[in-house]
Amino acid sequence: MVDWRLFEPLFEFARKRSLWIVSFCTGCGGIEMPPLMTSRYDLERFGMMANPAPRMADLFLITGYVTPKTLKRIIITYELQPDPKYVMAHGSCPLNGGVYWDSYNAIKHLDKYIPVDVVIAGCMPRPEAVMDGINKIMEMIENGTADSWKRYKENYEWYKKNQDELFGEGWREREARRWIPWLMDKKEE
Amino acid sequence: MINELMIIIFTPLITGVIAWLLDIKGLREGISILGAAVPLAYLIQAHQTLTSQPSIQYSIVISGFKFEFLLYHLSWIFAMIAGVVGFAAVLGMASTTKDSYEWLFALMSLTGVYGIFLADDLISFFIFWEIMTFGSFMMVLKYNRKASLKYFLLSVLGAYSMLLAIGILYAKVGALDFTTIQQTLYQDAMRGVLGTNTLLSRNDMLLIFGLFLIAFGVKAGMFPLHVWAPDAYSETNQSYTAMFSGVLSKAGVYGMLVIYILLGTRLMYQFGRIGAAPKFGYVIAFLGGITIIVGGLLAALQEDIRKLFAYSSISQVGYILVGIGVGSALSIEAAIYHAISHALFKGLFFLIVATIVLRTGKTEFKDMGGLAEKMPITFAMTFVAILSLAGIPPLVGFASKWLLFEAVIHENMPILGGMIFFGSAIGFVYLIRFTYAVWFGQRPTDLDDTKDTPIPLAIAMGILALLNVVFGIAPGLVATELNKIFGKEIIKGTIWELNIGFGRYNGLLITIWLVTGIVIAGIIYFLGAKVRRVPVTDTYQGGNPVTMEYNLTIRRNFFLPLKETLAFWLRISFDRLYQDIGRWVEDLAETLRNYIYNGNVQAYAWYLAIILLILALWGV
Amino acid sequence: MANGQEGGMSMREQAIVDKILEKAPYAEGKVRRERRIEFTVPAERIRDFLTLLKKNNFELMLQITPVDWPNDGEIELIYQIWSVTHRTHVMVRTRIPRELEKARMPTVKDIYPVAETYERDAHDFFGVYFEGNWKMEMPWILDDTEQDIYPLRKDFDMLQYVKKKYKILDRFDENKDNYVI
Amino acid sequence: MITSMIGIALKAFLILLYATFVGFMFMGIIRIVTARIHRRVGPPIYQPILDTIKLLSKKSNITHGLIYDFGVLYALGATILALMFIPLGSISILRAYGDLILITFLLEIPMLGIMFAAMSSGNPWAGLGSQRALLTLLAVQVPLGFAIVALAEFYDTFSTYQIVMAQQTAGWSITYLPLLLAAVAYDIVLQAMFGKEPFDIMIAPGEISLGPMVEFGGKHMGILQIQHAIALFAETLFFSNIFLGGAVVTAFASSILNTLASLGILLIKQLAVLLIAIFIGAIFPRFTIDQAARFYWKWPTIIAAAGAILAAL
Amino acid sequence: MVAQSELIKEARENGMDLLPLDKDTYELFFGPQHMATENFSIILKMDGHRVVEAIANPGFLHRGFEKLAEFRPWHTNVALLLRVCVPESDVPETIYSMAVDEIIGWEVPERAQWIRTTVLEMARVSSYLFWIMGLSFKLGVYTAGQWAAAYRERLMALFEQLTGARVYHIYTIPGGVRRDIPSDRWLHQLKDTVEYIKSKLPDFDHLVFENYITFKRMEGIGVMNKKFALSEGVTGPNLRATGVPYDVRRADPYLLYPELDFEVPVLNEGDALARALIRRFELEQDLYILEQLLDMGPPSGPYQVSDPRLKNLPRFKVPAGDAFSHVESTKGDFGAYVVSDGKNKPYRVQIRGPSIAHGIRVLEHLLVGSRIADVPVILMSLDNCPPDIDR
Structure with a gap:
C-alpha cells in the first residue's frame, strides 16, 4: 500500500543483518552447518538463525548434491518462503554434478530449476568458505543485486518447463498421491 | 391487574395447546412465538410497577388449597432470564422443530419455569416444578428413550425428596406459604439463640436441608447428580436445549436461593459458620x-x-x-x-x-x-x-x-x-x-x-x-x-x-x-x-506436497x-456408579420375583400362615 | 598377523561347515579364511537352508547382495549372515537367471524379518522379484521416473540415460578407458 | 476534556514506545546471555529489532483467511491493553483499574489470539502446537490461581497500585512467607509464559518445527515479535510490581527525575526476573506436555496452595 | 485466490473421492525438511498426539554409489565411497581398503595399521560428540549441544593437519595410508585434545545424561527386546543396549584391536536411555583406546606397502576374487563386499550401512504408539544416518 522507497536502505540493512536459514540439510554439506551455528564459527554474530519453518526463513542453503526426489521438496520449500529470499549452493555438485557427474540420480545444474544467488567452491566447502559466501550474499543484498527471487517470479514459465521436463507434468499431485494406497488399506503384517 | 401474573404464567401453556391442536405448519410457529412474547412483554411492563410498589401479589383458592403468587425483584430477574432466553429459544425452535408435539411440551416447561419463579407457597412451587420436569422429560423422550429414562429417574428422586421436605416443614410449621414459613423459622432461630428448645431439632434441619439440596441439586446439575445432563441436553431438539440448559437449570439455582430465603437464618444458627x-x-x-x-x-x-x-x-x-x-x-x-x-x-x-x-x-x-x-x-x-x-x-x-x-x-x-x-x-x-x-x-x-x-x-x-x-x-x-x-x-x-x-x-x-x-x-x-x-493444501508438511485427500x-x-x-x-465416574446401582436393583428385583412372588398359590398360603403365627407370638 | 594361526582358527570354522553340510547335502561349503565361510546352494532350496542356519544360531542377517553376471546370464544372490555365537560370517550364494520375468525368488521374510528391506532394495535396483513380500511394490529409494529401469544391472547404460535425462553433459563422447585424473 | 484526552494519548504512546523498546532489549539480552552460556559471541543487542524490521518489510505475505489475520491483531491488541493496566512507577494510565485478576487474564488472552490464528491456517503441525499451548495454559492456571489468591488475601485488595503502595511502606512482599511461596510458584509459571526451556513445549523447534508459528510468514511474524516483546516487558513488570515492591520514588523534586528513578529501579527488578528465567532455561531439556502438566499440578500447586492458605489465616 | 471450495470443486470434477482417508487419524509428514531428520522422511499416521502407524520413506540422498564405483579405478573409489556416511567418513574408506587388501593379499605395514586404528578411533570420538550435539538439540539442552560441537572442532583441526581436510579425509587407501603423520607435535596435540575431552565429560553428564528431565523423556521410550533386535539385524550400540555383547572389534578383530584392551558396555533395558548411556560409556572407552595408542606410539617403518604397481594407479589391477570386511562404526556394523574380475575397475562394490536395518523396520516398529515428542528422541537414540540407507 504505502511507498517505502525512502526506508529501503534501512530494510536492506535489516535484511542483511538478520538472515534466517531454512533448516533443511539437503546434501552432505549439512554436517558443516552445526559447527557454523555453534561456538567456534558462530553465525549468530551476524544475526543468522536456523529456522525450521520455511514461511519465516529467507536464506536457503542447498548444502551439496541434489537428487530429483530432494529437488521436489526444495522447490516446494522454496515456493513456501516469502519473497525476498536468497539461495546459496554449496560445492560443485549443484553446479555440474561434481563427483557424481555421471550419476543418474544427481541434478547436474541446479540453476535450471531454482535461481541460485551464490555458489561456493569446495567439495563440502569449509565453514570459512561458507562464511565467505554469506558475506558475498550480504554485499549483494546491500547493493540490491541479490534478486534471484525476482528472476524466479519473472521467468517462472522457463523454470516450470525445466521442472516438468525432469519430473513430468503434474508431479506434485503424483508425488502426493504416491503414498495414499499404502496409508489407505491395512495389509496384514 | 390481578390476573397479570396468571397471564405471564399460563400464556405459554395455552398457546402450546392451541399450537398442538392446530398443527398447521406456518400458524403454530406464529402462535408459539406469540405465546413466548406475551409474558416477556408483561414482565417488561411490570418493571415500572415494581419501581413504585415493592411487589405484585396474587392468590387463588382452588378446592381448599390457597395458591399464592408474588413478583418481586429477585423473581422478576429470574423471570426475565426465562422470558428472554425462552423467547430466543422459541424463535430458534421455529426453524428446527419438525412437528407440533415439541411445541406443546416446550411451552409447557416454559410455563412450569414461570410458575416456579412467581410461586409464593410451597405447593404451587412443587406443582410447577413437576410441570416443568414433565414438559422437559417429554421433549427428551421423543428423541432418545434411554436418556429420558435416566433424566426421569433422577428428577423423580429430586421431586420425592422435595415432597418429603415440604411434608416435614408443613408438619412442623403448619403453613405452606413462604412468608409464614420464613417468620416461624426466623422466630425459631431467635428462640434457639435465647436458649429455649426450638421447634425443629438439629437432625430435622439436617434432613430438610439435605432433601432440598438433592432436589435442587438434581435440577441444577450439581456434581454427584449431574449425570443426566449430558444425555438429556444432547438428545433433544437443540434450540430447545438453549431453554433447557439456559433457563431450566436456573430453576435449580432459584431453589438454592429459596433455601437461603426460607431456612437461611435457621440453618446459619444451627450449623454456624466457617470463616x-x-x-x-x-x-x-x-x-x-x-x-x-x-x-x-x-x-x-x-x-x-x-x-x-x-x-x-x-x-x-x-x-x-x-x-x-x-x-x-x-x-x-x-x-x-x-x-x-x-x-x-x-x-x-x-x-x-x-x-x-x-x-x-x-x-x-x-x-x-x-x-x-x-x-x-x-x-x-x-x-x-x-x-x-x-x-x-x-x-x-x-x-x-x-x-x-x-x-x-x-x-x-x-x-x-x-x-x-x-x-x-x-x-x-x-x-x-x-x-x-x-x-x-x-x-x-x-x-x-x-x-x-x-x-x-x-x-x-x-x-x-x-x-x-x-x-x-x-x-x-x-x-x-x-x-x-x-x-x-x-x-x-x-x-x-x-x-x-x-x-x-x-x-x-x-x-x-x-x-x-x-x-x-x-x-x-x-x-x-x-x-x-x-x-489449505499449500502448507508446511516437511516439504512434501499434500492434496485434499490427506x-x-x-x-x-x-x-x-x-x-x-x-x-x-x-x-x-459417577455415571457408571449409577448404572451399577441400577443394574444391582434390577438383579435384586429379579431374585425377588423368582423366589418370593413366584405365582403359585401354595407359596402365598404359606406366607400368610407364617405372618399370622408371628403376629400371634408377638401377642398383638 | 591376522591369519597367523591359520590352521588352529579355521579348524573351528571347518567343524561348523561340516556340521551344516551333513544336514544340507544339496549345498557345498568351504572355509575362505578364519571367521569367513561360504556355501553355495541351489536357488529353490534357499529357504530350508536359511532355516537350518537360523537354527544353528546364525542370528544376524547383514545383507542380500545381488551381483549381476551378464555373460553367464545369471544374477548371483549372496545372503550375508553373521553369527554372534560362532563369531563367523557366512556367505550363502545362489544363482538365478537374469531375465526380468525369470528372476524370481521366494521371500525369506519369515525366517529373517529384516530381509524384507533387503529384498525391496534388491528389487528396486536389480529387478529380482521376491514372492510373498507384500512391500515389493511400495516405493523404496528410486523415484517413479527410474522405477522400472533397475539401474544397477550391468546392461543399464548409465551415461546414455544421464545424457537423455539431464540433457546438458558434454563430456560423454570421450573414451573412458584411458583417461587420467 | 480534550486536553486531558490528548495528554493521556501521548502518555499512552510514550509507555508503548518505552515498553516495546525495552521488550526488544530484553529479547536481545536473552539471546546474548544464552550465547555467552554456550561460549559464543551472540548477536548484537538490537538484533530482535532488526529481525522485526526484516519481517515487517517482507515483500509478499500469505494469509489463510480473515481469522488468520484477526487472531494476530487481537493478540497484539490484548497485550497493549494489558500493558496499560500495569502500574509503571507513577505514570501508568489505567492504574486505578489495574486489577490483579484482570491483568492475569489479559496476559493469557494473547495466547488465545495466536491459537485462533494458528488453527485457522489448517496445518496439522499448528494444530499440534495449539494442543500443547492450551494444555500448558491449563497446567499453568492452577499455581497461578493460588498465587493470585494468596496475594489478594494477604493485602486484602485486588488493585495492583494499592499493593505497590502497601509494599512501599511494609517492605517487599517476598519478605513474608506466604507471598514468598506464591512468588516461587509464580516464577515457575513465568518460565512457561516466557516460553523458556523446560516448558517451551508450545514452540518446540526440534519436535514440531515451531508449532503454531509454523504458518506465520512475514508481517504476521513481525507483529508476533512485537507482541512477544511487549508481553515480556508486561510480565516482568507485573511480577516486579506485585512481588518485588514496584517503585514509587518521591525523593527528587521534579517529577521527571522521579519517574526516571522509578523506571530505573523497575528495570533492574525486571532484569533480575528475566535473568532467573534465562539461567533456568539454559540448562534444562524440554518436558513433554503431559509430564509438564503433571509437574505443574504437583509441586508449584502445592507451594502456591500453601502460600494461599497461610495468607488466608 | 484459490479458496477451498474451488479446490474441492476441481477435485470433484476429476472424480476423486475426497473424503479424507479415514476420519479417525490424520497424517503428518515428518518430512525431509525437519530439524530432527537429516533429509529422511517418515510418514506418520497420527491419532491425537500418538503415532498409529509409521512408514519410512528414504531415498533422498541416493547417488547410486555402487554403479558409480564400477566406473572408477580402484584408488579413485576411496574418494567416492567415503561420502556414504558423512559424520564418520573414515569407516567406509577403511572397510573398502581392508577388503581390497584382502583380495590382493597385501600385508599392511605396522605403522599404517597404527595410523588406521588411530584415525578410526578419532572418527568414532568425533562422531559420538556429533551425536551428543544432535541428542541435546532434540531434547532441548542447547548448551550441551554447543559445547559438544565446540570440542569436536578440536578433532576437526587435528584431522586437517593429518589429512588436509576436515570431514572427507580420503586418507586410508588400499595398501596403507596416503601420507605419514606430519610431526610429533601432532601427537602431543592429539594427547592434549584427548585429555581435554576426557576432562569435559562430567559436564555432559550433569547437563544431559544425569538430568532428571532426560530420564523422564528417554526412559521406557522405544523399547526393543533382544529377540526382536537380533531378528531385525540391529547392530552396534542399539544391539548392545538390548543385552547382546556383539562388538566387531572384539568379535572379528582387525588392525590393532586384539592388542588394545577395552571393555564392551552392555545394558539390557533396550530403551532410548539405555542406548544413550551405552554411547556415553563407549565415548569414554574410545578416549581410553586413544590414550593406549598414544602411549604405544606409532611403530617406525613405511606407511604404505611397498609395491611397484602403486606407481601407476590407473593401470593398477587387482586379481579376481571377492572379500567382505566390516568395522564397528558408532552407528553399528558397517560392512563392504567387493568383487573384482581382474581389471583396473572393481566389478561390484556393496556397502552395508547399519542404518538400513535401524532406519526402516526397527524405526517403524518403535514409533508405533509413541508420542510425537518421542519421535525425535527415538530417531536420535537409534542414531541412523540416512545416506547409509540410500547409498
Missing part, C-alpha cells in the same frame, strides 16, 4: 467448585458437539453454585449476575449448535471442519459467544466471573478461589477445541454446500449476542437491578463501571483501549505488503495428552 461463609453454604460452594472442574475437564474430552456444551453448561452452573454457597451479599449478587450471563451465552451457544446440526446434519467433531467460510454469520455469533464464555474482558462473561472471583477470594476462601481460577482456563480450552474442529481447517467434501442460518434462528442469536455485548460493556445496568434485591448499594459505580471497594472494573474503558490496541496492530498490519490468499486437521482425540494425564481420575 465468613455459613457452613451449609460452604457445602453448596464446594460441590459447585468440583462441578466446575469435573464439568470443564470432561467437556474438553468429548467427541460430540452437544455433549461438549452440555458438560460446559454444568461447569458454568458450578460457578453460580459457588457464588450462592459463599453466602455474602456480594457473592449472591455475583452468582445471580453469572446466572444471567450464563443464560445469555449458553443459550447463544446451543442456538449455534442447533444451526450446525440443522445445516450439516452431523454432530461428531470428526465429520466437520472448515465451516467458517460457509457460515459467516454463525461464525460471528460463535466468536462473540466464545469471548463471552471464556471470560474475555469486554463481554458479559468476564464481568460476572470477575465479580465472582473478587467475592469468593475476598471471603478468604483460598481453595475455592483456586478452583474458580482453574475453571476459567478450562473455558478457553474446550472452546478452542470446538472452534478448531468445527470452524477451521480442511472442509470434508460433503459439507461443501452448507448454507448459513435460517432467518428466525439468526434473529434469536442476534438478540442474545447483542445482550452479551451490551451487558458486557455496561455492567452497571445489571448491577442496579441486583442492588434492588438487597435494597442497599452493594455494587457501587456508574453504568459503565463496577466498583466494590477492593476492586474496580470499567467495561467501557477496557473496550476503548482494546479497540485502540487492535487499531495500532491494524496500522502495523496494513503498512506491510499485500497479502496473498493461500489454499486429513490435515486433528479433529478426533484432540486432547489425548490431557486424557492420559487425568487417566487416574477418569476411572472414577
Whole structure:
C-alpha cells in the first residue's frame, strides 16, 4: 500500500543483518552447518538463525548434491518462503554434478530449476568458505543485486518447463498421491 | 391487574395447546412465538410497577388449597432470564422443530419455569416444578428413550425428596406459604439463640436441608447428580436445549436461593459458620467448585458437539453454585449476575449448535471442519459467544466471573478461589477445541454446500449476542437491578463501571483501549505488503506436497495428552456408579420375583400362615 | 598377523561347515579364511537352508547382495549372515537367471524379518522379484521416473540415460578407458 | 476534556514506545546471555529489532483467511491493553483499574489470539502446537490461581497500585512467607509464559518445527515479535510490581527525575526476573506436555496452595 | 485466490473421492525438511498426539554409489565411497581398503595399521560428540549441544593437519595410508585434545545424561527386546543396549584391536536411555583406546606397502576374487563386499550401512504408539544416518 522507497536502505540493512536459514540439510554439506551455528564459527554474530519453518526463513542453503526426489521438496520449500529470499549452493555438485557427474540420480545444474544467488567452491566447502559466501550474499543484498527471487517470479514459465521436463507434468499431485494406497488399506503384517 | 401474573404464567401453556391442536405448519410457529412474547412483554411492563410498589401479589383458592403468587425483584430477574432466553429459544425452535408435539411440551416447561419463579407457597412451587420436569422429560423422550429414562429417574428422586421436605416443614410449621414459613423459622432461630428448645431439632434441619439440596441439586446439575445432563441436553431438539440448559437449570439455582430465603437464618444458627461463609453454604460452594472442574475437564474430552456444551453448561452452573454457597451479599449478587450471563451465552451457544446440526446434519467433531467460510454469520455469533464464555474482558462473561472471583477470594476462601481460577482456563480450552474442529481447517467434501442460518434462528442469536455485548460493556445496568434485591448499594459505580471497594472494573474503558490496541496492530498490519490468499493444501508438511485427500486437521482425540494425564481420575465416574446401582436393583428385583412372588398359590398360603403365627407370638 | 594361526582358527570354522553340510547335502561349503565361510546352494532350496542356519544360531542377517553376471546370464544372490555365537560370517550364494520375468525368488521374510528391506532394495535396483513380500511394490529409494529401469544391472547404460535425462553433459563422447585424473 | 484526552494519548504512546523498546532489549539480552552460556559471541543487542524490521518489510505475505489475520491483531491488541493496566512507577494510565485478576487474564488472552490464528491456517503441525499451548495454559492456571489468591488475601485488595503502595511502606512482599511461596510458584509459571526451556513445549523447534508459528510468514511474524516483546516487558513488570515492591520514588523534586528513578529501579527488578528465567532455561531439556502438566499440578500447586492458605489465616 | 471450495470443486470434477482417508487419524509428514531428520522422511499416521502407524520413506540422498564405483579405478573409489556416511567418513574408506587388501593379499605395514586404528578411533570420538550435539538439540539442552560441537572442532583441526581436510579425509587407501603423520607435535596435540575431552565429560553428564528431565523423556521410550533386535539385524550400540555383547572389534578383530584392551558396555533395558548411556560409556572407552595408542606410539617403518604397481594407479589391477570386511562404526556394523574380475575397475562394490536395518523396520516398529515428542528422541537414540540407507 504505502511507498517505502525512502526506508529501503534501512530494510536492506535489516535484511542483511538478520538472515534466517531454512533448516533443511539437503546434501552432505549439512554436517558443516552445526559447527557454523555453534561456538567456534558462530553465525549468530551476524544475526543468522536456523529456522525450521520455511514461511519465516529467507536464506536457503542447498548444502551439496541434489537428487530429483530432494529437488521436489526444495522447490516446494522454496515456493513456501516469502519473497525476498536468497539461495546459496554449496560445492560443485549443484553446479555440474561434481563427483557424481555421471550419476543418474544427481541434478547436474541446479540453476535450471531454482535461481541460485551464490555458489561456493569446495567439495563440502569449509565453514570459512561458507562464511565467505554469506558475506558475498550480504554485499549483494546491500547493493540490491541479490534478486534471484525476482528472476524466479519473472521467468517462472522457463523454470516450470525445466521442472516438468525432469519430473513430468503434474508431479506434485503424483508425488502426493504416491503414498495414499499404502496409508489407505491395512495389509496384514 | 390481578390476573397479570396468571397471564405471564399460563400464556405459554395455552398457546402450546392451541399450537398442538392446530398443527398447521406456518400458524403454530406464529402462535408459539406469540405465546413466548406475551409474558416477556408483561414482565417488561411490570418493571415500572415494581419501581413504585415493592411487589405484585396474587392468590387463588382452588378446592381448599390457597395458591399464592408474588413478583418481586429477585423473581422478576429470574423471570426475565426465562422470558428472554425462552423467547430466543422459541424463535430458534421455529426453524428446527419438525412437528407440533415439541411445541406443546416446550411451552409447557416454559410455563412450569414461570410458575416456579412467581410461586409464593410451597405447593404451587412443587406443582410447577413437576410441570416443568414433565414438559422437559417429554421433549427428551421423543428423541432418545434411554436418556429420558435416566433424566426421569433422577428428577423423580429430586421431586420425592422435595415432597418429603415440604411434608416435614408443613408438619412442623403448619403453613405452606413462604412468608409464614420464613417468620416461624426466623422466630425459631431467635428462640434457639435465647436458649429455649426450638421447634425443629438439629437432625430435622439436617434432613430438610439435605432433601432440598438433592432436589435442587438434581435440577441444577450439581456434581454427584449431574449425570443426566449430558444425555438429556444432547438428545433433544437443540434450540430447545438453549431453554433447557439456559433457563431450566436456573430453576435449580432459584431453589438454592429459596433455601437461603426460607431456612437461611435457621440453618446459619444451627450449623454456624466457617470463616465468613455459613457452613451449609460452604457445602453448596464446594460441590459447585468440583462441578466446575469435573464439568470443564470432561467437556474438553468429548467427541460430540452437544455433549461438549452440555458438560460446559454444568461447569458454568458450578460457578453460580459457588457464588450462592459463599453466602455474602456480594457473592449472591455475583452468582445471580453469572446466572444471567450464563443464560445469555449458553443459550447463544446451543442456538449455534442447533444451526450446525440443522445445516450439516452431523454432530461428531470428526465429520466437520472448515465451516467458517460457509457460515459467516454463525461464525460471528460463535466468536462473540466464545469471548463471552471464556471470560474475555469486554463481554458479559468476564464481568460476572470477575465479580465472582473478587467475592469468593475476598471471603478468604483460598481453595475455592483456586478452583474458580482453574475453571476459567478450562473455558478457553474446550472452546478452542470446538472452534478448531468445527470452524477451521480442511472442509470434508460433503459439507461443501452448507448454507448459513435460517432467518428466525439468526434473529434469536442476534438478540442474545447483542445482550452479551451490551451487558458486557455496561455492567452497571445489571448491577442496579441486583442492588434492588438487597435494597442497599452493594455494587457501587456508574453504568459503565463496577466498583466494590477492593476492586474496580470499567467495561467501557477496557473496550476503548482494546479497540485502540487492535487499531495500532491494524496500522502495523496494513503498512506491510499485500497479502496473498493461500489454499489449505499449500502448507508446511516437511516439504512434501499434500492434496485434499490427506486429513490435515486433528479433529478426533484432540486432547489425548490431557486424557492420559487425568487417566487416574477418569476411572472414577459417577455415571457408571449409577448404572451399577441400577443394574444391582434390577438383579435384586429379579431374585425377588423368582423366589418370593413366584405365582403359585401354595407359596402365598404359606406366607400368610407364617405372618399370622408371628403376629400371634408377638401377642398383638 | 591376522591369519597367523591359520590352521588352529579355521579348524573351528571347518567343524561348523561340516556340521551344516551333513544336514544340507544339496549345498557345498568351504572355509575362505578364519571367521569367513561360504556355501553355495541351489536357488529353490534357499529357504530350508536359511532355516537350518537360523537354527544353528546364525542370528544376524547383514545383507542380500545381488551381483549381476551378464555373460553367464545369471544374477548371483549372496545372503550375508553373521553369527554372534560362532563369531563367523557366512556367505550363502545362489544363482538365478537374469531375465526380468525369470528372476524370481521366494521371500525369506519369515525366517529373517529384516530381509524384507533387503529384498525391496534388491528389487528396486536389480529387478529380482521376491514372492510373498507384500512391500515389493511400495516405493523404496528410486523415484517413479527410474522405477522400472533397475539401474544397477550391468546392461543399464548409465551415461546414455544421464545424457537423455539431464540433457546438458558434454563430456560423454570421450573414451573412458584411458583417461587420467 | 480534550486536553486531558490528548495528554493521556501521548502518555499512552510514550509507555508503548518505552515498553516495546525495552521488550526488544530484553529479547536481545536473552539471546546474548544464552550465547555467552554456550561460549559464543551472540548477536548484537538490537538484533530482535532488526529481525522485526526484516519481517515487517517482507515483500509478499500469505494469509489463510480473515481469522488468520484477526487472531494476530487481537493478540497484539490484548497485550497493549494489558500493558496499560500495569502500574509503571507513577505514570501508568489505567492504574486505578489495574486489577490483579484482570491483568492475569489479559496476559493469557494473547495466547488465545495466536491459537485462533494458528488453527485457522489448517496445518496439522499448528494444530499440534495449539494442543500443547492450551494444555500448558491449563497446567499453568492452577499455581497461578493460588498465587493470585494468596496475594489478594494477604493485602486484602485486588488493585495492583494499592499493593505497590502497601509494599512501599511494609517492605517487599517476598519478605513474608506466604507471598514468598506464591512468588516461587509464580516464577515457575513465568518460565512457561516466557516460553523458556523446560516448558517451551508450545514452540518446540526440534519436535514440531515451531508449532503454531509454523504458518506465520512475514508481517504476521513481525507483529508476533512485537507482541512477544511487549508481553515480556508486561510480565516482568507485573511480577516486579506485585512481588518485588514496584517503585514509587518521591525523593527528587521534579517529577521527571522521579519517574526516571522509578523506571530505573523497575528495570533492574525486571532484569533480575528475566535473568532467573534465562539461567533456568539454559540448562534444562524440554518436558513433554503431559509430564509438564503433571509437574505443574504437583509441586508449584502445592507451594502456591500453601502460600494461599497461610495468607488466608 | 484459490479458496477451498474451488479446490474441492476441481477435485470433484476429476472424480476423486475426497473424503479424507479415514476420519479417525490424520497424517503428518515428518518430512525431509525437519530439524530432527537429516533429509529422511517418515510418514506418520497420527491419532491425537500418538503415532498409529509409521512408514519410512528414504531415498533422498541416493547417488547410486555402487554403479558409480564400477566406473572408477580402484584408488579413485576411496574418494567416492567415503561420502556414504558423512559424520564418520573414515569407516567406509577403511572397510573398502581392508577388503581390497584382502583380495590382493597385501600385508599392511605396522605403522599404517597404527595410523588406521588411530584415525578410526578419532572418527568414532568425533562422531559420538556429533551425536551428543544432535541428542541435546532434540531434547532441548542447547548448551550441551554447543559445547559438544565446540570440542569436536578440536578433532576437526587435528584431522586437517593429518589429512588436509576436515570431514572427507580420503586418507586410508588400499595398501596403507596416503601420507605419514606430519610431526610429533601432532601427537602431543592429539594427547592434549584427548585429555581435554576426557576432562569435559562430567559436564555432559550433569547437563544431559544425569538430568532428571532426560530420564523422564528417554526412559521406557522405544523399547526393543533382544529377540526382536537380533531378528531385525540391529547392530552396534542399539544391539548392545538390548543385552547382546556383539562388538566387531572384539568379535572379528582387525588392525590393532586384539592388542588394545577395552571393555564392551552392555545394558539390557533396550530403551532410548539405555542406548544413550551405552554411547556415553563407549565415548569414554574410545578416549581410553586413544590414550593406549598414544602411549604405544606409532611403530617406525613405511606407511604404505611397498609395491611397484602403486606407481601407476590407473593401470593398477587387482586379481579376481571377492572379500567382505566390516568395522564397528558408532552407528553399528558397517560392512563392504567387493568383487573384482581382474581389471583396473572393481566389478561390484556393496556397502552395508547399519542404518538400513535401524532406519526402516526397527524405526517403524518403535514409533508405533509413541508420542510425537518421542519421535525425535527415538530417531536420535537409534542414531541412523540416512545416506547409509540410500547409498
